[in-house]
Amino acid sequence: MYMPELPEVETITRNLNINLVGQKLLSIDFLRKDIIAEKLNPVSEYLLLGESIIKVFRYGKYLLFQFTNNYLMIVHLRMTGKLLYLPLLSEEDKNLYLNHKHTHVIFNFSDGELLFNDVRRFGKIYFSKIDNSVTLEELLNSGPDALSENFSKDYLYQRSQKSPKKAIKTFLLDQKIVAGIGNIYADECLFLAAIKPNRAAASLTREESSTLHDKIIQVLEDSILSGGTTFSDYRTADNHKGNFQNKLFVYGRAGESCRICSNTLESIKIAGRTTVYCPKCQI
DNA sequence: CAAACATCCTGGGTGC
DNA sequence: TGCACCCAGGATGTTT
Secondary structure, eight states: OOOOOHHHHHHHHHHHHHHHTTOBEEEEEESOGGGBOOOSSBOOGGGGTTOBEEEEEEETTEEEEEETTSEEEEEEOTTTEEEEEGGGSOHHHHHHHHTOTTEEEEEEETTEEEEEEESSOOOEEEEEEOOTTSOHHHHTTOOOBTTSTTSOHHHHHHHHTTOSSSBHHHHHHOTTTSBSOOHHHHHHHHHHTTOOTTSBGGGOOHHHHHHHHHHHHHHHHHHHHTTOOOSSSOOOTTSOOOSGGGGOSSTTOTTSBOTTTOOBOEEEEETTEEEEEOTTTOO
16 A cells, blocks of 8 residues: 655655764675666675765665775665664564564664564665766666756656656656655645646646746655655664655545546556546646 | 566455 | 455666
């Protein structure tokens, strides 16, 4: 029922930046080794042991941990992945998660343990070497981050005009076009921009594209302020839920009434993804 | 070349 | 109450 998108990853990033920077990685316990993916310029995890974290940052839905020797640990939580910093948990949660059947990797840092927990095991961890000839965009095979300056109004409009067939919803979900938007926020920003999700991307006027750009940034920033959206699985690094689920207009509300016009919200499939929209407000 | 489809995975929900 | 099914979804690889 839920996947961490840009606002949720940003919330976790901020939390870990406060709590993990400066700590030395002492050892890693792999309870399941298949979480580690041999991609993104892979290196052995042994090269990171004994090194300290310089910073934790985010690109799209990826979490990146930069170490003193300039190696990177990159984490993608996909749908149900969690990164939990043990010292922030309650005593009850500490015992629960240490022995949890879905806790797959334990990182032992100088001041506490970081747990990777993932029910569906779609999430992945990469250990990577920074190659200065390769940009982060290229390494992560992604377009501009949705909250970066590179994701400009002009870029969104020009790029949309090059997708004559693709539905605007599918367009927004494509990380190579813009990084960070998933199913929840794609539906939300299309609702706020009053655009029907199955319209061809290239059918957007310059004005619609401009409004959509405004709404993407607005909805992502608002959600970050609320600590993200929680349906069932998402937790911040201190195991708290976000609050943005109470502010959603369409996602998860099929059959309920539109908060603007009271019409019944409809659910359709676009490229295999559940899509909820208001047939009256969105044109 | 782009779009559609299958794949990975588990728990929660439904219907009989 | 139990069991068999179905569904959710991000990114990748394969097929059309």
